[in-house]
Amino acid sequence: MIIKKRIDDLKEGVVLAKDIVNENGLLLVAKGTFLDEKLLSLLKDRGVKWVYVNVNIKELDQPLPKELEEECRNIEERIEKKFKEFDDHYVMRKIANSAKEYLKTRLFYNYVDKD
């Protein structure tokens, strides 16, 4: 999922998830661009404070904190219960899985961004 990240917190190697444009609508950096050290400091110099990056609970760069494990299980159970009646209809199954991932990813980033 696409979230806002403070540019100071970014390490080299993330991929930009949304275009950066200037006030005249001119494209400065396109989404999909790999942000290396040079580009990051260039953006900082131009006054960019934060950018959108794509994150996913399945590709964390750190282990899931113990405190969140139970809440993640709750999310799984809650969503499965709500979607049970749809009997694995292919669209509803995709929505259920995407919702679980969304809720868990948001839980994780709310947790790490807190401190």
Place this chain on the structure above:
Amino acid sequence: MKIENVQDFIRQIEDLPTLPDLYFKFREKIDDPKASANDVAKVISSDQAIASAILRVANSAFYGFMRRITNVPHAIVIIGFNGIHHIVLNMTVLNLFKGKNNIGDFNISKIWEHSLATAAIAKVIARKVNYSNLEESFTAGLLHDIGKVIIYKYLPQEFREIIEEVKKSDIRIRDAEEKVIGVDHTDIGSCLLMEWNFPKSLVSAVAYHLNPFLAKENIQIVSIVHLADIISRALEIGDGGDSKIPMICEEAWNSLGMLVEDIEDIVSEVDSELDASSIFREFIR
């Protein structure tokens, strides 16, 4: 109280809000092919809240930077007349229903929060399926449950009964509405928008978002809001009045022409789209 005729019910509400003069002056200007951004800016600048909202929306398009756009005409050029029209429309409607009242332990801002999420998701879906009017899809999502707000505001006792019925019988809110007042929020909401002379596409979206297969026109916008409502409930943002998720309607799904994998992309963009519409959040608290 059972509602026999929805139109009579709407017309008999004594203090039913009407759209302010500013809205009509503004409509006149943007419909005038000779009007310039400056002419529209003059009308808008008479309402400080709307003017500052428009500046903020224009600036949010250039995320990450310091505030750059400081005058309304510049903001209008960037957002475009269609975008401005929908911002004014959304703010006007939200303003009419402002004020926080709780009925029991239910706070109406939860319905608005669900509606705002549905609006943002509708816009993401609209972009995905190349729908011709992204701003309209946002407004349609924002207003899809306006009938619930009308029941809440003008039939508070019945609203309380409806919420109790949802809890007691574990049913969908529209079924509880049918049981208590004889009609549901889609009947009331669409009738209100007709009274207000809103575009037919918005009326259809409000009327048929629960039963898209009944829509005879504007199928695409109806289907967009139908899917957006389902996703918004799945993501548990706000509260639609019950915790049930509607089943996707096959006709609606087919009319969107999407791949099932597209749902992942749509969900991944929800939060950033919500960020971009944070201006409306202040109105629903």
